[in-house]
Amino acid sequence: MPNYPSPTLVWVHGDSLSPTNPALLAYPDAPAVWVWDEELLNQWQISRKRIVFIYECLLELPVEIRQGNVMEKLTQLMQEYGAQKLVTTQSPSPRFQHICQELSRQFTLEILAIPPLIPPQKYLDLKRFSRYWKVAEKHIYPH
């Protein structure tokens, strides 16, 4: 078990399974955790091959692996480590955002950005891909 107690806990989720995940890079000494979201796995009947693939990704990361209700498990882990701050990386998933909203009532929550493919735009028309691409192609690669 790394560094008991720790003021900070890193939460790794399924959109950021890289050892270069910005949360892991920013807090290399903090303990990091992953929680298998049992409800999600059951609801979507996620097949065994997907779980094995993700598990193999996790084995290359310095994370403690748990399973259950994500909110409950994270709350429990924060208490176990005596941590006050939870650090994670951004995700567009509404489920992730809901969990973050709930957790931020109990702890300081820091959500780090993933390096973007194109720089943030003041306005981006997403009506169709062609409109997005007109802007994206100017920024995506030097030419």
Place this chain on the structure above:
Amino acid sequence: MQREFASREDLIAYVTQVFPGAKGAVSETVGGRRAALYKLAQLQPHSYGDTRNYLDGAVTGLSPYIRHGVLTLAEVRDYLQSQGHPWSVVEPFLRQLAWRDYWQKLYEQWGEGIWQDREPYKTGFTAADYGEELPEEIINGTTGLPCMDSFSQELQTTGYLHNHVRLWLAAYIIHWRRVKWQTGAAWFLMHLLDGDPASNNLSWQWVASTFSVKPYYFNQENLARYTQKKWCNSCPHLGKTCPFLGSYEQLQKRLFPHAELPQSHSRLGTRR
């Protein structure tokens, strides 16, 4: 939970034990950063653009790693840049990275709304005309259509389908079997290692026409061409009872008899 395993078989046995609800085969595709970087180094941007729509084309197999953030889009782009590839060479591949970015941006805006029809169907049918259930013979791979049965099996055993195959299978389910895209999308998410709600659902909506100006469909000639007739050559339906036989105009009349669609469909390839 356990972190040390003597072998992949050990890991699989453990997963089977701790996730009793998770069913089915295990893919040969191995997860993790090392595997991802290995695949990245195999990337052939020169042939990707010309051959990506063919089943034996230079597709990259990077999607499961990108979906789970094992590699970021920016990182893959930076890698191409570091190799000194000019824009003309990398543009087709970058366009595909951009599709992923585009879907993710829409996901941020719409959230669970990606499960709702973004627009009405342009097929001449309403959402109520489409069934909720995926026919058993599609899941079991017993439709009798060698191509579709093989695609179904491949999805469920490997957790991967070539992009063109995804389009054909989705079009078959929605337009030939008249099943709601949501049903097909949920089935794909169970199995695809790269299954991402936004990319998956919005692509299904693109095929369905609930997020595009017209439905995507294909014909036998198109499937035969991009598969090198892999399934057509020995197909008992070839030239006779193949449901995909005909010109685009003929299929349009058959599949969407009530729709007001533009007459000229030049769909030699796949637009995306």
